[in-house]
Amino acid sequence: MARPSQSARWLMHLILSAVVAWSLLAPGTAVWAMSDKTLMKGSRGEDVYELQDRLKFLGLYRGAVDGVFGWNTYWSVRSFQSGHGFSATGQVDDRTRRALLEATKAYKPRHHSSTHVAGGMGKFSANDIKLMANAVYGEARGEPLIGQVAVAAVILNRLDDPRFPKSIPAIIFQPGAFTAVSDGQIWLTPKPEARKAVMDAIQGWDPTDGAVYYFNPATATSKWIWSRPQIKKIGKHIFCR
Known part of the structure; x- marks a missing residue:
């Protein structure tokens, strides 16, 4: 059998990439956009924004989704950990992250520009x-x-x-x-x-x-x-x- 030409192989690669991308974004498939760093009180940024959003999706977080890991986020993480039989440290380690991903399969990730992160001040001047x-x-x-x-x-x-x-x-x-x-x-x-x-x-x-x-x-x-x-x-x- 003749080997596919370079252009044919490139086309096959594009098709395969598209299939993989579609499977990751298919309804009901959770996509984790956060990095693998441990999150704790005082952490800030996009990772915390998504963490808060997922906790809010579960009804465990009622504060502002502002990208600032404050006390509301801390107690929400502890509540999640306790509910899953983990040690309630209030820190998001790899185990907590994986469990949260599993618990929020229906969550649809959103992109939050860093310009929207309120730095803890929120509505206060x-x-x-x-x-x-x-x-x-x-x-x-x-x-x-x-x-x-x-x-x-x-x-x-x-x-x-x-x-x-x-x-x-x-x-x-x-x-x-x-x-x-x-x-x-x-x-x-x-x-x-x-x-x-x-x-x-x-x-x-x-x-x-x-x-x-x-x-x-x-x-x-x-x-x-x-x-x-x-x-x-x-x-x-x-x-x-």
């Missing part, structure tokens, strides 16, 4: 973040990081609650809302930890479990604040609904 850091520092600068994150989380929780104003400045400067505003400590220069606390809260860490109020039981005299349903105590503050 630089002024919002600065103002929140001032509030956190004024309200909780003597608290450990988790206590400062908790105060930032309360501000964000109020943003999602219809009982409160609809912007960060309006929430912080709502009359009587924060002691730091009343006594002027809102204008102190915050230390870097206060900004870190704000960014951790923006990226999904809410140690208060949804609180919209807090108070210091050693100094609070308001009967109303004591009447609020309490969730937990973090540092010197009690957080409540």
Whole structure:
């Protein structure tokens, strides 16, 4: 039998390549676009974007698909790992990646330009973040990081609650809302930890479990604040609904 000509072999190669490409993109076939690097809290970029998208597809992730591996992503990964009998490390290693691929076969990968990655700020302006850091520092600068994150989380929780104003400045400067505003400590220069606390809260860490109020039981005299349903105590503050 005569050997195929070079042009014939090239045509066969193109046809085979097309068949392989079609099989990879066929409905019901999962295609993993992520790299094989381990993802963890603090990771950023397209890999995290797809991770969040797949977790959202499974109903395990409710935060912004922003390409930033924050606390929301961390707890979603842990939930996925626990549900599959893995050690809940919160890190996406090769085993977790393969399991996620298997669990999201019906997911359709999308390309997300890196210009869409929000870098953790999302809908918050630089002024919002600065103002929140001032509030956190004024309200909780003597608290450990988790206590400062908790105060930032309360501000964000109020943003999602219809009982409160609809912007960060309006929430912080709502009359009587924060002691730091009343006594002027809102204008102190915050230390870097206060900004870190704000960014951790923006990226999904809410140690208060949804609180919209807090108070210091050693100094609070308001009967109303004591009447609020309490969730937990973090540092010197009690957080409540």
